[in-house]
Amino acid sequence: METQIKSRRKFIADTLKGSIAVSVGIAGISSLAASCSSAKKSTSGNFATGFSQTPLPYAYNALENIIDAQTMEIHYTKHAAGYAKNLNEAVKEENVAAGTSLENLLSKVSKYSTKMRNNAGGHYNHELFWKCMRPKTADNKPTGNLLQAIETEFGSFANFKSKFSDAGKTRFGSGWAWLYTDGAKKLHIGSTPNQDNPLMDVSDIHGFPLLGIDVWEHAYYLKYQNKRSDYIDGWWNLVNWDYVQSRFDKA
Numbered sequence: 001m002e003t004q005i006k007s008r009r010k011f012i013a014d015t016l017k018g019s020i021a022v023s024v025g026i027a028g029i030s031s032l033a034a035s036c037s038s039a040k041k042s043t044s045g046n047f048a049t050g051f052s053q054t055p056l057p058y059a060y061n062a063l064e065n066i067i068d069a070q071t072m073e074i075h076y077t078k079h080a081a082g083y084a085k086n087l088n089e090a091v092k093e094e095n096v097a098a099g100t101s102l103e104n105l106l107s108k109v110s111k112y113s114t115k116m117r118n119n120a121g122g123h124y125n126h127e128l129f130w131k132c133m134r135p136k137t138a139d140n141k142p143t144g145n146l147l148q149a150i151e152t153e154f155g156s157f158a159n160f161k162s163k164f165s166d167a168g169k170t171r172f173g174s175g176w177a178w179l180y181t182d183g184a185k186k187l188h189i190g191s192t193p194n195q196d197n198p199l200m201d202v203s204d205i206h207g208f209p210l211l212g213i214d215v216w217e218h219a220y221y222l223k224y225q226n227k228r229s230d231y232i233d234g235w236w237n238l239v240n241w242d243y244v245q246s247r248f249d250k251a
């Protein structure tokens with residue numbers, strides 16, 4: 001821990017190139033270090049130590065019968081790992097300020113390169129996606145105020161599922177379907193291409209994502225081949241509504 005703090009301080013001091021570091025003094029550096037720590041809570045990694053993948057909350061084979069173990073392993077260790085690695089490169093290459101959270105980066109991603117857009121989005125989206133799933137649950141649905149909000153907005157849970165599924169099924173090429181909230185905490189369904197998401201200033205849809213499904217072929221092709229619809233229909237059994245609820249609570 002002591003070593004971590006020292007290396008983090010050294011990193012920040014190096015980044016600030018001496019003159020600023022001297023002018024803000026040790027107290028200033030400490031508060032910067034603290035803000036890096038707070039960024040870590042929400043982004044599973046921060047600039048000081050690098051963005052990193054959080055461990056999968058279940059085994060590769062935990063979602064079997066719907067998502068096979070090989071797909072999960074390749075998806076997590078190759079595709080998602082690649083986004084994290086390339087994000088760290090982009091952050092270095094483009095001199096992103098120390099302590100910048102991933103959410104903050106996404107909100108002004110138009111100021112950065114396509115590499116940043118693709119990989120900051122890719123890292124955020126996959127970290128969210130893993131947590132949005134859990135092993136198959138019977139009669140899987142939300143409860144409480146989230147269910148109520150879904151019924152108010154979409155008429156019924158069945159209608160919501162149908163509309164969200166359509167967003168994923170009709171996304172041309174690679175992308176994501178989302179349930180997200182706007183500033184008034186109203187629910188919306190939408191989709192984005194590539195690794196874009198509703199937090200990005202460049203996105204066609206804007207808000208806070210509660211639930212997302214990856215509809216890139218790499219997410220399902222080994223088991224489902226061209227049948228994206230079957231993958232999406234099965235995926236509803238895996239949705240971790242407790243996690244979605246926790247995001248709704250803080251939206």
Ligand code: MN3
Pocket residue numbers: 075079126214216218219
């Ligand atoms: Mn993916």
